[in-house]
Amino acid sequence: xxxxNSESAYGWVAIALHWLMAPVVIGLFALGWWMxxxxxxxxxxxxGPELHKAIGILLLIALLLRLAWKFLNISxxxxxxxxxxxxxxxxxxxxxxxxxxxxxxxSGYLISTADGxxxxxxxLFSVPASIQGLPNQEDIAGEIHEILAWTLMGLVAxxxxxxxxxxxxxxxxxxxxxxxxxGKPERQRSIIDExxxxxxxxxxxxxxxSK
Amino acid sequence: MKKxxxxxxxxxxxxxxxxxxxxxxxxxxxxxxxxxIKHLGYSWLYxxxxxxxxxxxxxxxxxxxxxxxxxxxxxxxxxxHAERDKHLRDEDFLYVEKYxxxxxKSTSYEPLEDGKGKLTGDLxxxxxxxxxxxxxxxxxxxxxxxxxFRQGFTGSTEFKLKDFGIDYDLGPASxxxxxxxxxxxxxx
Numbered sequence: 001x002x003x004x005n006s007e008s009a010y011g012w013v014a015i016a017l018h019w020l021m022a023p024v025v026i027g028l029f030a031l032g033w034w035m036x037x038x039x040x041x042x043x044x045x046x047x048g049p050e051l052h053k054a055i056g057i058l059l060l061i062a063l064l065l066r067l068a069w070k071f072l073n074i075s076x077x078x079x080x081x082x083x084x085x086x087x088x089x090x091x092x093x094x095x096x097x098x099x100x101x102x103x104x105x106x107s108g109y110l111i112s113t114a115d116g117x118x119x120x121x122x123x124l125f126s127v128p129a130s131i132q133g134l135p136n137q138e139d140i141a142g143e144i145h146e147i148l149a150w151t152l153m154g155l156v157a158x159x160x161x162x163x164x165x166x167x168x169x170x171x172x173x174x175x176x177x178x179x180x181x182x183g184k185p186e187r188q189r190s191i192i193d194e195x196x197x198x199x200x201x202x203x204x205x206x207x208x209x210s211k
Numbered sequence: 212m213k214k215x216x217x218x219x220x221x222x223x224x225x226x227x228x229x230x231x232x233x234x235x236x237x238x239x240x241x242x243x244x245x246x247x248i249k250h251l252g253y254s255w256l257y258x259x260x261x262x263x264x265x266x267x268x269x270x271x272x273x274x275x276x277x278x279x280x281x282x283x284x285x286x287x288x289x290x291x292h293a294e295r296d297k298h299l300r301d302e303d304f305l306y307v308e309k310y311x312x313x314x315x316k317s318t319s320y321e322p323l324e325d326g327k328g329k330l331t332g333d334l335x336x337x338x339x340x341x342x343x344x345x346x347x348x349x350x351x352x353x354x355x356x357x358x359x360f361r362q363g364f365t366g367s368t369e370f371k372l373k374d375f376g377i378d379y380d381l382g383p384a385s386x387x388x389x390x391x392x393x394x395x396x397x398x399x
Contacts, residue, residue: 117293
């Protein structure tokens, strides 16, 4: 499998980033929700937030790499026959997920660094505070962090349901190609079989995407 | 001339009819509302409320007539740790979203010897109003170098968190919080 994306397929870098980050995003949500209900004497009372913050910073690094990779690369075209509104909705949802992730991680950072403390990442390095001392910073950032996290989970559910719909109802290659498989040709309205197909959607221009 | 006469008459009336009123000097931050609570029973944790205002009445010749009113912005809690402060402000503890203000209104003052006294009043915290008694000591008073007149007191009291609806379990050694109160007032 190629590292880079092509017109019809995701490269392994995009696939690896997607599937590494997906369980971490959901896991961090679950951890964040769970750790707030722990009693003071719970062994996880201190470890939970430490872990949440450290993984959050690593996730932020992964997100920045992913966005950089996305902008340096082409995105595979929508499977042919995708209605225009669906293509637009998918694009909005993807953009929304990226924006929410950035906003959630920024607000989380602003909670923990509101008093000038740094965030320690497994003792490997620490991220220093920058913006601090805004009025009630930790409370406002906390409120935003929580609301956006729930919003993100809503969007993630929509994203996952849409992928399943593509796979089981439309029976197209949308989900399979994120799994690195070419898809089942007989079920696939894929451009792989139609090299000269006319897509309704403007393919992204990239000279490296040669057929 | 008439204005001055009225002013003099009014201040004379004020001085005889009631003790002088002092505004707590929060502007110059010569007043502190601090608390401390045991951490695990191993050490004392200190915090304070940064925003509050109030005034008191005090006359050295009639200390039994003293009284005080204080309003505290509970969200101004500061224990020098943002994550802890955030937790202390939420529902588990002070629930500042619902109960943003705490107040203390004195109901009586019992002077004792050596400038000490017992100040009783109603503390409203987290929506609960209960009487508490503060042990007060008059620290000092007199002219300040900038043309004003000041009086200062220190006081302390303690109460159970549960008495004010805070049920979060911090452990058996941390059921009671101590308040350490210092006020300096500037005479109006």
